[in-house]
Amino acid sequence: MSRVGVRRATWRALRSRRRQLAGLCGWSMVESLPALLSGYLVARAVDEGFLAGHLFDGLAWLGALAVAVLVGAAATGRTYRSLGAVVEPFRDELVDQVVRGALGDATRAGGRPDSAALARLTHQVEIVRDTFAGLLMVTRGFLFSAGAALLGLLALAPVVAALAAAPLVVGLAVFLAALPAMVALQRVYVRAGEQLGQSAAAALAGHRDVLACGAQARVTADLEGQVAAQAAAERALARMAAIRSLSLGIGGWSPLVVLLSATPWLVQRGLTAGAVLGALIYVSTGLQPALHTLVQGLGGGGLRYAVTLENLLGVYPAVEGRRRPGSATPPPPVDTDHRAPAVEVRAVTFGYGPRARPVLRNFSLTLRDGDHLAVVGPSGVGKSTLAALLAGLVPPQAGTVRLAGATVAGVEPTVLARMRVLVPQEAYVFSGCLADNLRYLRPDADDPTLEAALDAVGARPLATRLGGLAAPVTPALLSAGERQLIAATRAWLAPAPLVILDEATCHLDPALEAVVEGAFGKRPGSLVVIAHRISSALRARRVLVLDGAEPVLGTHEELMVRSATYRLLVGCWDDPATPARAVSARRG
Structure with missing residues (x-):
């Protein structure tokens, strides 16, 4: 300058x-x-x-x-x-x-x-x-x-x-x-x-x-x-x-x-x-x-x-015509006649360091609008790394990641924030009233909209205990599960078409976790769940198994036949049909 x-x-x-x-x-x-x-x-x-x-x-x-x-x-x-x-x-x-x-x-x-x-x-x-x-x-x-x-x-x-x-x-x-x-x-x-x-x-x-x-x-x-x-x-x-x-x-x-x-x-x-x-x-x-x-x-x-x-x-050079905070910047245009996939990963390679073994090598994945994917695998295999790549928090060393047809690396952070929501395991809740925490990603949401979100994700008892939408929230006085529930409600309200839950419900009990994931499954848009429990995979339309070798993608029934790692995670190696019957009972 x-x-x-x-x-x-x-x-x-x-x-x-x-x-x-x-x-x-x-x-x-x-x-x-x-x-x-x-x-x-x-x-x-x-x-x-x-x-x-x-x-x-x-x-x-x-x-x-x-x-x-x-x-x-x-x-x-x-x-x-x-x-x-x-x-x-x-x-x-x-x-x-x-x-x-x-x-x-x-x-x-x-x-x-x-x-x-x-x-x-x-x-x-x-x-x-x-x-x-x-x-x-x-x-x-x-x-x-x-x-x-x-x-x-x-x-x-x-x-x-x-x-x-x-x-x-x-x-x-x-x-x-x-x-x-x-x-x-x-x-x-x-x-x-x-x-x-x-x-x-x-x-x-x-x-x-x-x-x-x-x-x-x-x-x-x-x-x-x-x-x-x-x-x-x-x-x-x-x-x-x-x-x-x-x-x-x-x-x-x-x-x-x-x-x-x-x-x-x-x-x-x-x-x-x-x-x-x-x-x-x-x-x-x-x-x-x-x-x-x-x-x-x-x-x-x-x-x-x-x-x-x-x-x-x-x-920090000034940007001519910079919009004031809160002004809406339209997301990248999408061809409505030939709608681009919600998520498109092509030949992505990523490793933590030039000499480190790649966590993902030549990895590809496509998610259509409305898809519900669960990602499972042993700890440290790269599930959270995949979430960070999809969210644009880290760049791939090779290959491309696209959201709604737009390359993540070329999208402004403010625009990218309206295209996807990543909820990590450690949920962030700030001091203030409950309504302000919930409106963080959707400032124009009125009180009835917030009430509907609380009911959808099963957070009504928590809101009642705190004292309602106007009640003050002190993060240090909340349990890890309560913070995750507030963060999940905030993400459910967000207008972003893609939600990535990176073990974002690990501190909730299984019943409440099912309610939360069910709410996101019914929400318009696509959902990627980095699974903490295998029950998350049973609720998903498709499951991606990462085990350090070749990733395997398919339905629960398909993976019970094709993936030994998945059978190990489910806990039924000897009788692959048993989980299928369990899932059928759940879905029935």
Whole structure:
């Protein structure tokens, strides 16, 4: 992300809040009223009041200045309120952008959590917020205060305005010419700090491995190098303060020297003592403080703002036309005349590591809409890995996984979340009311819909015990089975056409597990159950057996004949017909 990107993001933030910015400018004009009138009113008080022997006229002019100061002070409070209306929404947009980007990187296929994301969210976003507010304040302060002072000088005498403006422009030019070098040094400093944070986090996280390998000296040396690099960058940045002092000397103090040196010549040209005093007031209380604030603000906060925002936008670029949270993004189109399979796995190979034995090798599977598949096999054979592949949580090393005709690896995470729901064994329930937990995947569900879901999955007794939909839920006070039941109800409500239950009912008793799986079986869409009990396979239309060899797919009756592993799991090796009769009795 270049400086152009920073300028574009800043301009977009200002342009989208034109009304609030106009309010800030309006109150800034009122606030600058003392800067506009101070020199002129003092000049009138001296020339037409005190020097003319009219004491009360002089005091009246000074009283008018006091009124202007009070009006300006009252406007100052309004400027900060208007400033918040501009800055806080920009900060919220950055938080949303960082969170979405970090979650997208962590949840996309092959993605991983970024250890620097928290620092960006808590530290760098706040730097941008504070420095953005500071930049607005110092910029509008310079424009209105310096502009008011120059207008006042013009009102006194145009020649005085020219004498004061010339060194001001030169000092400002010196500072602006050095600004790119300051930005470059600030960029080096920010990057050095970020690298130091990442290295320190990695060293602390792996301190046991460091001790076990005897690598303390090497790790310490690496961190010392990072600390030294950051310190060198900070010292180089501090040396640039000399440029700021030079520009302040030229633009802030030179006008005073010029005016004082030119006073005899100005008096000879008819300038009054009051006008000279007023000009000095305009320079000392208007131009000089305005330039000092601008140089210090741009040279400090401005550099941090530009580099920090550049870093954030480089890691998490803004997406034009990004929808607000909660807006609906349509899923990939499906050909209604030739409907794609709900799940299509083609020649997938996956292993945990380049040299590890593949968990799945050249594996293919097709599920039609409305299909109900149970996956069974010994522990550790790859059942949960298959669930993660179908959900798009891990990418295959070879082959493709498609949901409703769309390749999982190419689908945005937000869209993928509306295509499938994966319920793991460890159910997640958050603190809040029961209704909020159930609506997590379907925010628009009304209370009758939630009540129907509770009845469908057999969670009504739990909801009654908790106290109803509005009852508070404390995860630590729930059993593992109760958490699984809430998560199952949430998944049943989700609009996703594919549900994957990865041993998601293992903590429920067999009767309640049958109710839950029966509810999902009647739900529109497809169902994949990573079975914890063999009874889940008896309820499924088809069963996939994974045993480390060639996967076998078929109905219960077919697998009792074809798969020794399945017969072993069922517990009836000698009489393959027995399970079939049992299933017939269940289905009858």
